[in-house]
Amino acid sequence: MIVRIATEGQYELDEGLSAEVTELDNQVIAACESDDETEFRAKFDRLLELVRGGRKFRDDELVGSDMILPPPDVSLKEAKAEFSGEGLIPG
Amino acid sequence: MPGLSGRMSVVIKAKISKLLDRAEDPGETLEYSYQKQIELLQNVKKGIADVVTSKKRLQLQEEKLRQQVVKLDTQARQALAAGNEELARTALERKNVAQTELQSLDSQIAELEGQQQQMTESEQKLRTKIEQFRSKKEVIKAQYSAAEAQVRISEAATGVGEEMADVGLAMQRALDKTENMKARASAVGELEAAGTFEDLTALGSGDDDIDRQLKQLSSTSEVDSDLEKMKAELAVGSAGELGPGATGGPAEREAQQAGEAKQ
Numbered sequence: 549m550i551v552r553i554a555t556e557g558q559y560e561l562d563e564g565l566s567a568e569v570t571e572l573d574n575q576v577i578a579a580c581e582s583d584d585e586t587e588f589r590a591k592f593d594r595l596l597e598l599v600r601g602g603r604k605f606r607d608d609e610l611v612g613s614d615m616i617l618p619p620p621d622v623s624l625k626e627a628k629a630e631f632s633g634e635g636l637i638p639g
Numbered sequence: 640m641p642g643l644s645g646r647m648s649v650v651i652k653a654k655i656s657k658l659l660d661r662a663e664d665p666g667e668t669l670e671y672s673y674q675k676q677i678e679l680l681q682n683v684k685k686g687i688a689d690v691v692t693s694k695k696r697l698q699l700q701e702e703k704l705r706q707q708v709v710k711l712d713t714q715a716r717q718a719l720a721a722g723n724e725e726l727a728r729t730a731l732e733r734k735n736v737a738q739t740e741l742q743s744l745d746s747q748i749a750e751l752e753g754q755q756q757q758m759t760e761s762e763q764k765l766r767t768k769i770e771q772f773r774s775k776k777e778v779i780k781a782q783y784s785a786a787e788a789q790v791r792i793s794e795a796a797t798g799v800g801e802e803m804a805d806v807g808l809a810m811q812r813a814l815d816k817t818e819n820m821k822a823r824a825s826a827v828g829e830l831e832a833a834g835t836f837e838d839l840t841a842l843g844s845g846d847d848d849i850d851r852q853l854k855q856l857s858s859t860s861e862v863d864s865d866l867e868k869m870k871a872e873l874a875v876g877s878a879g880e881l882g883p884g885a886t887g888g889p890a891e892r893e894a895q896q897a898g899e900a901k902q
Contacts, residue, residue, distance in 0.1 A: 555809035612801055
């Protein structure tokens with residue numbers, strides 16, 4: 549599967565990792581909902597690490613992503629805003 | 640897909656499809672997007688320049704404060720030498736305030752410097768990202784004109800659209816950070832313009848009240864020493880005018896007799 553880390557780049561991950569990615573993704577959201585900054589940071593960093601372990605796409609490869617992660621320096625506040633519909637991406 | 644990434648994807652993808660739907664000529668849209676990115680990069684560069692200006696102003700202020708510390712120290716010594724311990728104390732108190740301000744300025748300048756460094760790095764990354772986008776833009780434009788690659792086109796269009804949104808996001812975040820930095824730098828600048836530092840330490844080219852008091856002191860002591868000189872001269876002069884039979888001591892009488900004998 550193809551995962552993009554916003555503002556960073558795209559990675560191709562082994563399909564076998566998708567369960568782990570989804571699990572971490574859910575944990576990030578749980579931390580976000582309970583307003584737990586430490587947990588949010590820890591899980592999100594773990595998720596980034598997992599994705600970065602994949603093959604990085606070259607500049608001339610043009611593909612859509614299956615999943616798009618927020619920028620690596622996203623704050624808990626920004627992530628929460630994303631949930632409430634105030635997107636990070638400018639309209 | 641539930642979760643943060645899922646929601647991110649939904650938001651981004653909705654915006655991308657809106658963007659591409661609206662575009663009659665995708666090549667034009669990409670070109671416009673690229674031009675917009677270049678423009679935004681200029682804003683980031685301008686933001687960095689503003690921060691550098693603020694930093695330089697603070698450094699100038701820092702230099703003035705440093706001179707003030709030296710000056711106040713000299714003033715304290717002068718006051719003490721003149722025997723005005725109270726004034727010396729006042730000067731030393733102000734020197735202390737100036738030194739505290741200096742430390743605070745130091746750390747603010749160091750912070751600005753760190754942020755400037757970060758911004759410069761992220762500006763370089765953005766530049767690279769825009770350059771990458773330029774290459775991809777050319778690829779997709781070429782593909783759009785090749786009718787036989789219809790299927791691949793939509794696939795690539797998604798990729799480019801995503802890339803476009805992503806560069807936009809990176810740019811937005813860099814701009815936000817620049818704005819934050821500018822706000823902090825100008826907050827310090829305003830503090831300085833409001834004269835907070837000057838009030839505390841009596842900065843400025845004009846005389847402050849310690850200067851005036853020191854001048855008064857030195858003029859007072861000049862008067863005193865002039866008076867002392869005059870007194871001494873008067874003492875010698877009057878002894879000569881009193882003549883013989885005056886209340887002089889034996890030595891004076893001898894001196895007078897010696898003088899008369901010569902004549």
